[in-house]
Amino acid sequence: MKKGVMVIGLFLAMAVGTIVYNLFQYSGTFTELIIRTCGLFSNLFIFMAIISSEYMLQMRKTFGRSFINVHHQLSRIGIALMLIHPLPFVIQKGVVALIPVFYPPVTFLELAGRPALYIVLIAVLAAVYRKKIPRKWKNIHKLNYLAFLLIFFHAWLVGTDLQSLSMQLIWIVMLLIVAAVFIHKHIFGTRKSKQRK
Template identity: 35%
Template sequence: MPLTRSGLLFAAVILALYAGITAAVLTSPYGDPLNVMVRLLALWGFIALSIATILTPFLRDIRRVFGRPFLAVHHTFAAVGILLPTLHPVAAAINAADLAVFIPVFSPWTTFWVLAGRPALYILYIALAGVLLRTYIREYWRWVHGLMYVALVLAVVHGNLIGTDFQSPIVRWTINTLFVLTIATFVIRRWQMMTRAKKRRPQSA
């Protein structure tokens, strides 16, 4: 099934997000090519992961808009959103010739938040494991997968504190707006789940 007009509009918005972020990074005066790639990988990954999350309350609308099942669309963005943040510290380690970028720092508290991208990566993989192991943890996999939101919180704080490109209004507003939409999605999704649970609950006499 081909993309609908709404699907094409949504795809155009996504491309505009990536184009705007990329242009903002490439026109900034910071760093060598590898440093630029380190920053782009983080920003591109955050966009993909945010979109994957923002889509979750709209299960029934995704097929109508994209002409594909929800899981196919969601998993495509999620896969990109996991791959690129994984490559981000790899490129950073190569650029700095230092494997310390993979080691979380928990103290002092301010340093934890400055380097919050490090634990965010591991939490991201724990959230992924929640999906892969859902057959074995049927009652808990949604809670484990929900750690994705924790990873996004850590990532956006990390970016705002030390992200070179967050000096750009385009980058700062785009990423922070996506984060706000992600939190709104979390609230909407929880409300949907509570509503369904109430409907399934037997009425008392």
């Protein structure tokens, strides 16, 4: 566990360094800088919220705080940045910038941040009202994995910073870690609980 947290911590430090380095590499207007900074850091916080779910039980031991406490703080920052990220674009282009486009597939993926925004909000609302929908909320909350995948493609295809090799590497490692968390929880996890039965 400790080794795992150390590796993740090291990776996060590298990710922050790479993001900051790249943000200063490309010139652009102040508004563009806000859009890029909020998009990149929002995804990093969403990533950390997902990773924190892997360490639910050990959270108190490691950080002295419960899982839900840490998970809440990470998701709060992630969501706040996620809502600021498209704002300048929406002010410029109007509400059309918020409407998902489903066809052709490449355009869907380029603009996949739009559906991802709604998916994260739905997944989070399900968690907030989990007492009202005790059976369904966990399945709805899992939509966060889908949102993460959509954000991956959106940023990869339209992001200025995602054109650099260093950012692409960080992006791929993040996707692989999220895939590993999903597989560990839902493929190996279900096998283990079935064996126990």
